Amino acid sequence: MNEYDSNRISDLVQKIGYKKTESLESADCYILNTCHIREKATEKVYHDIGRLKKKYRNKKKPIVLITGCVAQAENDEMLKREKYIDAVVGPQSYHNIPEILKGIVKKKTKVNSTEFDVIEKFDKLNTLENSESKVSSYITIQEGCDKFCNFCVVPYTRGTEYSRSLKEIIYEAKSLVSNGTKEITLLGQNVNAYNFKHSKKSFRLSDLIRELDKIKNLKRIRYTTSHPNDMSPDLIECYKDIKKLMPFLHLPVQSGSNNILKKMNRKYTREYYLSIVNKIREVSKNIEFSSDFIIGYPGETEKDFLDTIDLIKKVNFINSYSFIYNRRPGTPAASLDSIKNDEQKKRLIIIQNLLQEIQINKNKNSVGKFKEVLVENKLKNQTKYFGRTQELTPVIFDANKEDVGKVIYVEIKKYNRNTLFGSKITSKKEAAA
Numbered sequence: 242m243n244e245y246d247s248n249r250i251s252d253l254v255q256k257i258g259y260k261k262t263e264s265l266e267s268a269d270c271y272i273l274n275t276c277h278i279r280e281k282a283t284e285k286v287y288h289d290i291g292r293l294k295k296k297y298r299n300k301k302k303p304i305v306l307i308t309g310c311v312a313q314a315e316n317d318e319m320l321k322r323e324k325y326i327d328a329v330v331g332p333q334s335y336h337n338i339p340e341i342l343k344g345i346v347k348k349k350t351k352v353n354s355t356e357f358d359v360i361e362k363f364d365k366l367n368t369l370e371n372s373e374s375k376v377s378s379y380i381t382i383q384e385g386c387d388k389f390c391n392f393c394v395v396p397y398t399r400g401t402e403y404s405r406s407l408k409e410i411i412y413e414a415k416s417l418v419s420n421g422t423k424e425i426t427l428l429g430q431n432v433n434a435y436n437f438k439h440s441k442k443s444f445r446l447s448d449l450i451r452e453l454d455k456i457k458n459l460k461r462i463r464y465t466t467s468h469p470n471d472m473s474p475d476l477i478e479c480y481k482d483i484k485k486l487m488p489f490l491h492l493p494v495q496s497g498s499n500n501i502l503k504k505m506n507r508k509y510t511r512e513y514y515l516s517i518v519n520k521i522r523e524v525s526k527n528i529e530f531s532s533d534f535i536i537g538y539p540g541e542t543e544k545d546f547l548d549t550i551d552l553i554k555k556v557n558f559i560n561s562y563s564f565i566y567n568r569r570p571g572t573p574a575a576s577l578d579s580i581k582n583d584e585q586k587k588r589l590i591i592i593q594n595l596l597q598e599i600q601i602n603k604n605k606n607s608v609g610k611f612k613e614v615l616v617e618n619k620l621k622n623q624t625k626y627f628g629r630t631q632e633l634t635p636v637i638f639d640a641n642k643e644d645v646g647k648v649i650y651v652e653i654k655k656y657n658r659n660t661l662f663g664s665k666i667t668s669k670k671e672a673a674a
């Protein structure tokens with residue numbers, strides 16, 4: 242989502258005359274768009290500013306804006322602690338950046354813009370063409386979250402759930418496709434809770450996917466990140482008849498233990514999660530799942546941990562993420578006693594080894610097979626091309642310039658832990674031969 246936001250910030254400031262630069266040494270303005278999910282996010286911002294100060298020691302100071310969730314969470318504190326920062330701008334206020342920049346240039350005052358003005362933000366962004374021209378692009382369709390998992394800062398930094406208008410999303414999708422986009426990933430903190438109400442009608446994620454399916458030159462549709470409780474029957478049904486909807490779903494479970502799921506306030510059980518996975522597999526038998534896992538959550542016993550291992554084995558997750566639990570100030574879980582760090586680390590290694598083993602087996606099984614790959618770009622300084630399979634696995638292969646933006650068949654010849662390697666084959670017939 243930050244990548245999408247950064248691109249939109251770039252669109253906004255280009256309107257008032259700023260241009261992107263690759264050179265950190267000669268910028269007039271430096272906008273650091275931050276994420277608060279990972280550990281030590283705030284300290285990383287101060288380190289970055291420290292590096293910037295060194296670069297500009299004998300030069301005119303650039304305007305420095307901190308945007309995103311760290312700005313939202315730290316707020317005035319940041320302006321007080323680091324005088325080099327000119328403004329903090331929350332994720333729901335970045336539509337104000339052009340005015341903020343003009344104000345700083347004119348009045349040289351510090352600015353705190355951290356209101357939750359999500360309606361005004363998208364009203365403003367909707368009037369501005371999305372200039373992205375990548376083969377695979379993002380569109381934010383939903384922001385915020387009402388779920389309040391006990392470990393998570395999102396409801397406090399991004400606010401409550403908000404869904405953009407279906408019409409505006411389709412407009413943005415069409416404009417991206419006319420710029421060359423072939424794959425769209427719909428984004429939201431709780432993307433499958435998408436619910437746009439208009440004239441007494443309610444439009445859900447399934448309605449949006451069905452509308453996107455009608456866009457002629459769009460080849461692939463994905464969405465992330467989903468909550469298991471919002472995998473409604475209408476959305477599951479989409480996997481049955483919408484070919485453009487990729488057979489890959491990132492569906493974070495966080496833990497395989499009912500005891501921990503309850504402590505996390507996830508509001509589902511492992512049995513419910515497995516029932517959703519099975520329902521989706523009934524309509525899309527080759528679908529693959531990925532997930533996020535929080536390891537060593539406060540109160541996690543050996544038995545809870547083994548339940549997570551058991552769930553991983555049952556679902557066979559690919560392309561997944563696992564982290565040691567890390568407390569976030571201001572969240573309900575922050576006041577709980579952590580389990581021993583040594584134990585957390587030990588469990589993380591076991592989980593990561595298991596996830597890696599599953600991934601390597603899947604990749605190994607792909608050797609000799611023909612995979613449908615969307616060609617995204619040529620690798621820098623190399624002759625090879627980069628793309629992804631339907632299941633989002635990265636592939637590096639021999640192909641031609643004309644293949645960029647096309648879905649081609651690649652014969653998989655080699656693999657490593659994360660990536661497949663192969664060569665383009667010219668036709669489906671060749672694949673069948």
Ligand code: SF4
Nearest residue numbers: 386388389390393395
């Ligand atoms: S559903 Fe996701 S975004 Fe919402 S509170 Fe839980 S972890 Fe955070």
